[in-house]
Amino acid sequence: MKVMVLVKASSDSEAGVMPSEELLTAMGQYNEELVKAGVMLAGEGLHPSSKGVRVRFSGTNRTVIDGPFTETKELIAGFWLWQVQSMAEAIEWIKRSPFQEGEIELRPIFEAEDFGEAFTPELREQEERLRAETEKFKS
Numbered sequence: 001m002k003v004m005v006l007v008k009a010s011s012d013s014e015a016g017v018m019p020s021e022e023l024l025t026a027m028g029q030y031n032e033e034l035v036k037a038g039v040m041l042a043g044e045g046l047h048p049s050s051k052g053v054r055v056r057f058s059g060t061n062r063t064v065i066d067g068p069f070t071e072t073k074e075l076i077a078g079f080w081l082w083q084v085q086s087m088a089e090a091i092e093w094i095k096r097s098p099f100q101e102g103e104i105e106l107r108p109i110f111e112a113e114d115f116g117e118a119f120t121p122e123l124r125e126q127e128e129r130l131r132a133e134t135e136k137f138k139s
Contacts, residue, residue, distance in 0.1 A: 002041070002109040003082045003090045009075035010102055014048045014068065026098035034082070039093060043080035081109075 019027070034040035046052075050068035069075060084090045090106050097104070112119055112127065119127075 001084060001086065001111070003084055003087065004107050004109055005043075005080040005082060005090070005094060006076050006105040006107065007045075007078040007080075007099075008103040008105065009049070009072050009077040011072060013077040014050070014072055014075065016048050016050075023098065030096070030098055033096075034080070034093065039082045039084060041081040041083055043078070045078040046076060049075050 031040060031043060034043075048068065052067040052069075054065045054067070054069070056063040056065060082090055082093065084093070087106065087108065094104050094106060112124060
């Protein structure tokens with residue numbers, strides 16, 4: 001199963017405070033373990049919300065809202081995409097992370113079979129084709 005691991009923002013991450021060399025080193029080592037175990041598919045840190053925007057949809061109207069956004073508890077500072085056997089395995093991996101403070105959210109990613117009959121053979125073919133196309137752009 002694939003799991004999205006969401007690193008929640010903090011007042012420091014929203015203020016643009018960069019992690020220490022010690023934490024960057026520990027995170028690098030942790031990421032090495034994830035990669036060697038075949039767990040980590042992707043992972044990135046995000047700039048503070050002051051550099052981002054939100055787009056609100058209401059019918060055909062689109063409204064762009066510039067950051068920063070005030071509710072830090074709702075913001076994300078980074079993410080991983082993991083391939084694991086179970087949520088229990090993902091939990092064991094995140095417990096080993098070098099984080100000392102904050103909160104991490106783990107959420108399973110939908111698989112094709114989760115959509116049932118609504119995900120027709122034609123839609124499955126389209127999904128497979130699009131995934132193959134996106135692979136061409138990875139470097």
